[in-house]
Amino acid sequence: MKTILKFLILLLIFQNGFSQNLEARIDSLISSKFKSENPGAVFLAVKKGKVIYRKAFGMADLEMNVKMKPEFVFEIGSMTKQFTAVSILMLAERGKLKLDDEITRFIPDYPTHGNVITIHHLLTHTSGIKDFTSMKSIKDIAREDLSPKELVDFFKDQPMDFKPGEEYKYCNSGYALLGYIIEIVTGQAYEDFVVQNIFKKAGMENSYYASHDRIIxxxxxxxxxxxxxxNANYISFSIPYASGSIMSTVDDLLKWQNVLNGNLLLSPNYREKAFTNYKLNNGTNIDYGYGWHLEKVKSKTIREHGGSIFGFKSMGVYEPTDQICVVGLSNCECNSPTVITKEIASLLID
Known part of the structure; x- marks a missing residue:
């Protein structure tokens, strides 16, 4: 009995020492990049349901001299694509659309230039549609409040970059189209659909479709x-729309991961469609599912996605085997949390 007790005490001491050492290593990674007097960041790391790390660095507001706190709300940019993709999968599971539906089923006048462009192509960035954020004329509409149709009309007549399925090329236009299709199918605004079907079900009380007018x-x-x-440049949130206009916290983004894993939004079959490594027409893997990049760290596949929008950078990583979730949010477009977020995940992977 004494031997067992000694073993348990030694194990507790080892675990405590390991935890303190891990925290110090993560502190060092972050503090070297995010200084106390500069715009800052919040990082959250969880393993098998246990919060390993949750800290804020730097300043939330330089003018008001407000220090960053872990519960603060950030614009998350293209991490929005996860919510758009899952919304599409929810509608597919409900029989409202099919993933191989042509987009002209919903937008009959969309110019496909003789090609078959499907919802699957939009989700996987393989449609060949030109990314509207790469167009020089985007500066002319950046501050304009456009309807989804007006946003689609802005880029729809651009020439195709390639035939659908032949290449992978990251494309915000595809996710703008997905948002518009969600509105056409449901009769709801994209914002309302996401709030009612995801945020409320997940208990994400501090997540929003971004607004310059609303008090958040x-x-x-x-x-x-x-x-x-x-200060960051102004952009109308109708421009990033379903490709990048959500705001959230590290805690809510953990809730988001938990409801996905708990099959509260999608059945296991439809959830796994989001995390399938899809292929081009020639059989080459694209290392992208629906709204998530799929990469290898220490021989394990991680699901990840970052975001970038005026004034903000974001990154989220999830490794399913060890149930590791790491989120990093930054409030300066000059200072991305991507590398640190991945490094933290690597430290936690067995």
């Missing part, structure tokens, strides 16, 4: 570095 408690300010920190 604990919202952090966004910055850029222009020979010194300045």
């Amino acid at each position: 408690k604990n919202r952090v300010s966004g910055y850029r570095d222009k020979s010194g920190y300045v």
Whole structure:
């Protein structure tokens, strides 16, 4: 009995020492990049349901001298694509659409240039449609409040970059189209569908479709570095729309991962469609599912996606075997949390 007790005490001491060492290593990674007087970041790391790390660094608002806190709300940019993809999968599971439906079923006048463009192509960035964020004329509409149809009309007449399925090329236009299709199918605004069918079901009480007008408690300010920190450029949230207009917290993004894993939004069959490594027409893997990149870390497949929008950078990583979730959110477009988030995940992977 004494031997067992000694073993348990030694194990507890070892685990405590390991935890403290891990925390110190993560602290060192983050503090070297996010200084206390500069725009900051929040990082959350969880393993098998246990919060390993949750800390804030730097400033949330330079003008008001507000320090960052872990519960603060950030714009998450293209991490929005996860919510759009799952919304499409929810509609597919309900029989409202099929993943191999041509987009002209929903937008009959969309110019496909003789090609068959499907919802699957939009989800996987293999449609060949030109990314509207790469168009020089985007500066002319960046501050305009457009309807989804007006946004689609902005880019729909552009020439195709390639035939559907022949290449993978990251495309915000595809996710704008998916948002528009969600609205056509449901008769609801994209914002309303996501709030009612995802945020409320997941208990994500601090997640929002972004707004410049709405008072959002604990919202952090966004910055850029222009020979010194300045406020982020203004953009109408109708432009990033379903490809990048969601705001959230690290805690809500953990809830998001938990409801996916718990099959509360999708059945296991439809959930796994989001995490399938799809192929081009020639059989080459694209290392992308529906709204998630799929990469290898220490021989294990991780699901990840980052985001970038004026004033903000974001990154989320999930490894299913060890149930590791790491999220990093930053309020300066000059300072991405991507590398640190991946490094933290690597430290936690067995």
